[in-house]
Amino acid sequence: MSSDEIIVTIERPAASPSTPVLSPSAAHLDALESEAIHILREVAAEFRNPVLLFSGGKDSTVLLRLAEKALRPGRLPFPLLHVDTGHNFPEVIAFRDRLVTQLGERLIVRTVQDSIDRGRVRPKHANQSRNAFQIVTLLDAIAEFGFDACIGGARRDEEKARAKERIFSFRDAFGQWDPRRQRPELWSLYNTRLDPGEHMRVFPLSNWTELDVWQYIARENLELPSLYYAHPRRVALRGGALVPVVDTLEIADHEPIETRVVRFRTVGDISCTLPVESPAATADEVVAEILTARISERGATRLDDRTSDASMEERKRAGYF
Amino acid sequence: MSISSGNDQRLLRFTTAGSVDDGKSSLIGRLLHDAGAVPTDQLAALERIAARNGDAGIDLSLLTDGLVAEREQGITIDVAYRYFATPRRKFIIADTPGHEQYTRNMVTGASTADAAVILVDARNGMTTQTRRHLFLAHLLGIRHLVIAVNKMDLVEFARAPFDAVAGAVKAFAATLGAEPPIVVPLSAKFGDNVVLRSDHLPWYDGEPLLAILEGLPSAAEADNLPLRLPVQLVRRTMTPAGQYRRYLGRVESGRIAVGDPIVALPSGAATRVRAIATYDGPLDHAAAPQSIGIEIDDAVDIARGDVLVHPTEVPAVARRLEATICWFDDEPFAAGRRYLIKVGTRTAVAHINEIVYRLDVTTLAPVPATGLVRNDIARVRVTAAAPLAFDPYRANRATGALILIDEQTHATVAAGMIEG
Numbered sequence: 017m018s019s020d021e022i023i024v025t026i027e028r029p030a031a032s033p034s035t036p037v038l039s040p041s042a043a044h045l046d047a048l049e050s051e052a053i054h055i056l057r058e059v060a061a062e063f064r065n066p067v068l069l070f071s072g073g074k075d076s077t078v079l080l081r082l083a084e085k086a087l088r089p090g091r092l093p094f095p096l097l098h099v100d101t102g103h104n105f106p107e108v109i110a111f112r113d114r115l116v117t118q119l120g121e122r123l124i125v126r127t128v129q130d131s132i133d134r135g136r137v138r139p140k141h142a143n144q145s146r147n148a149f150q151i152v153t154l155l156d157a158i159a160e161f162g163f164d165a166c167i168g169g170a171r172r173d174e175e176k177a178r179a180k181e182r183i184f185s186f187r188d189a190f191g192q193w194d195p196r197r198q199r200p201e202l203w204s205l206y207n208t209r210l211d212p213g214e215h216m217r218v219f220p221l222s223n224w225t226e227l228d229v230w231q232y233i234a235r236e237n238l239e240l241p242s243l244y245y246a247h248p249r250r251v252a253l254r255g256g257a258l259v260p261v262v263d264t265l266e267i268a269d270h271e272p273i274e275t276r277v278v279r280f281r282t283v284g285d286i287s288c289t290l291p292v293e294s295p296a297a298t299a300d301e302v303v304a305e306i307l308t309a310r311i312s313e314r315g316a317t318r319l320d321d322r323t324s325d326a327s328m329e330e331r332k333r334a335g336y337f
Numbered sequence: 338m339s340i341s342s343g344n345d346q347r348l349l350r351f352t353t354a355g356s357v358d359d360g361k362s363s364l365i366g367r368l369l370h371d372a373g374a375v376p377t378d379q380l381a382a383l384e385r386i387a388a389r390n391g392d393a394g395i396d397l398s399l400l401t402d403g404l405v406a407e408r409e410q411g412i413t414i415d416v417a418y419r420y421f422a423t424p425r426r427k428f429i430i431a432d433t434p435g436h437e438q439y440t441r442n443m444v445t446g447a448s449t450a451d452a453a454v455i456l457v458d459a460r461n462g463m464t465t466q467t468r469r470h471l472f473l474a475h476l477l478g479i480r481h482l483v484i485a486v487n488k489m490d491l492v493e494f495a496r497a498p499f500d501a502v503a504g505a506v507k508a509f510a511a512t513l514g515a516e517p518p519i520v521v522p523l524s525a526k527f528g529d530n531v532v533l534r535s536d537h538l539p540w541y542d543g544e545p546l547l548a549i550l551e552g553l554p555s556a557a558e559a560d561n562l563p564l565r566l567p568v569q570l571v572r573r574t575m576t577p578a579g580q581y582r583r584y585l586g587r588v589e590s591g592r593i594a595v596g597d598p599i600v601a602l603p604s605g606a607a608t609r610v611r612a613i614a615t616y617d618g619p620l621d622h623a624a625a626p627q628s629i630g631i632e633i634d635d636a637v638d639i640a641r642g643d644v645l646v647h648p649t650e651v652p653a654v655a656r657r658l659e660a661t662i663c664w665f666d667d668e669p670f671a672a673g674r675r676y677l678i679k680v681g682t683r684t685a686v687a688h689i690n691e692i693v694y695r696l697d698v699t700t701l702a703p704v705p706a707t708g709l710v711r712n713d714i715a716r717v718r719v720t721a722a723a724p725l726a727f728d729p730y731r732a733n734r735a736t737g738a739l740i741l742i743d744e745q746t747h748a749t750v751a752a753g754m755i756e757g
Contacts, residue, residue: 044347
């Protein structure tokens with residue numbers, strides 16, 4: 017309850033251009049937006065040292081805009097943190113830095129490479145997906161800065177382990193999530209009490225779906241990394257999947273390589289993020305595409321979730337986002 | 338930011354109650370499937386499972402299958418949230434398991450729901466469990482009760498068993514003082530009357546379940562209730578013109594306009610609304626459930642935990658209150674222990690002074706009690722260390738709900754509905 021009053025000195029930054037709203041039926045977006053703003057203000061009021069996890073991806077970009085809506089004018093009362101796997105798309109990192117500079121906010125970057133160099137994690141080979149290693153880097157950063165709340169952009173519609181997670185999700189002193197010992201969460205009355213060393217993960221987008229996120233991006237005219245929109249890319253054809261031709265992914269000799277017009281639905285670690293074929297070049301076109309798309313977001317684009325039926329749950333219990 | 342755009346693409350939050358045996362997983366799976374909300378990769382996975390087991394068709398109940406932790410230990414974790422949309426509406430389902438911990442789970446799922454879908458097995462008729470579900474849904478203030486009479490295929494789609502359930506649940510709802518439930522016959526397994534009207538039920542002249550849910554009135558018209566705006570946060574801003582404070586919060590009920598006289602409770606400080614601010618620009622007025630910032634005329638002292646109201650429609654302000662609570666914690670209630678009570682955005686130290694009675698959830702009769710264990714529901718008297726502004730839960734969900742937190746373990750030990 018320390019930051020009840022925060023002194024700020026900057027007026028509202030340059031206003032975003034107002035654009036016509038795509039969706040004629042925005043009532044549900046208004047409700048979701050207001051809920052997220054309420055959650056972010058609760059975090060600002062009840063935690064001593066929160067941080068907002070920002071990767072430059074679409075969900076965290078929406079989250080950042082919601083934080084602005086909740087807490088402007090003036091600087092946000094928390095820094096941004098990116099856990100950089102070192103296997104990011106350069107466009108995403110450039111976008112991340114540009115947006116942070118434009119908003120005048122403070123960005124902390126902690127890298128998986130640094131965790132590897134310090135012997136905190138040991139990959140089996142250089143190109144192994146670093147998605148799972150982020151856990152160590154994130155927990156180390158939480159300890160380093162003493163963060164007591166990490167605001168993340170995860171949504172319950174992404175995966176069934178997330179479907180059972182609270183909006184204010186308690187982590188013990190080891191950073192672990194215990195699905196059986198979650199705090200009951202009723203109405204909008206969040207239990208934010210912690211002992212030293214424990215922390216909270218907070219998910220203001222819990223009740224948003226992929227479609228809601230894209231409708232909001234269109235409505236708010238949010239800029240995103242160009243990878244989210246249709247572009248020609250060299251890809252290897254593997255089963256029904258398109259695998260981007262990059263250094264960190266091995267392509268077998270029998271897998272044909274072609275140039276296709278694709279976009280990414282998620283832009284995580286290069287080594288486990290796959291594009292889909294799509295001509296959608298704007299947020300409105302993506303919305304239209306999702307309305308007819310029938311493959312789930314993670315099913316289409318994530319290699320790491322295919323490993324086993326329960327892989328997200330296992331990673332979450334260990335402290336993943 | 339227009340909340341009242343008057344179209345149907347509003348959110349409907351509903352909770353589901355019933356056990357696996359009632360076919361709840363099948364019903365949710367069927368609803369998601371027939372509404373086109375199941376992605377092709379998930380369907381392909383179900384087809385692989387059906388092929389492996391030599392089944393004739395896919396098992397839709399697997400769509401709501403649990404976590405590894407649940408399967409390993411044969412338990413079900415309280416609430417899972419699921420999402421789907423139709424051209425008419427966006428839905429959030431709070432799916433609560435029916436067996437273990439049903440009271441705690443259902444109370445949790447019901448707390449944010451506008452409607453409850455309660456399953457009844459057509460072969461069994463209304464059971465004790467059905468009565469409990471109806472009681473809890475009503476206790477949590479859910480206005481729209483829908484009884485899904487499932488497994489109609491196992492009673493030859495006959496009208497008599499359905500009529501028996503409909504008569505019994507309506508009579509029971511009346512004794513609770515609840516609105517009459519909507520009762521719909523269906524077969525989740527075969528899809529009759531879930532999304533599509535069934536040819537097997539020519540005697541039923543109502544709508545299928547999905548159409549009923551699409552047509553329910555939206556969240557209790559909170560903007561017609563008295564203004565309640567709990568202050569979440571105070572932001573102080575320096576501008577070239579000077580320093581000003583902005584009070585941030587969500588309009589939980591009612592409406593507020595520039596120029597309105599307002600009172601901050603519990604302090605009683607009176608002032609006037611000078612401006613309503615949002616990131617997207619100033620507003621002349623705002624209504625529930627908008628999140629806004631308020632600027633005021635005077636330098637009165639307003640802080641987090643205060644509730645902004647109109648002076649003509651004030652809530653109660655008191656340190657003592659009575660509430661019906663549901664005990665959640667593994668540890669039983671212990672007299673004399675210090676708890677934190679949270680109402681709106683205010684948190685205060687509190688004691689439970691007295692258990693007035695415990696409610697037998699089966700007979701619904703009040704029984705004397707000296708202690709409370711997990712899943713108990715009881716009427717209690719609470720004294721807080723500082724005054725709280727509150728309404729009866731029946732009048733206002735947002736300012737009538739409370740949670741109790743153990744000051745030492747930090748567990749959420751109970752949740753409750755303020756009676757007065």
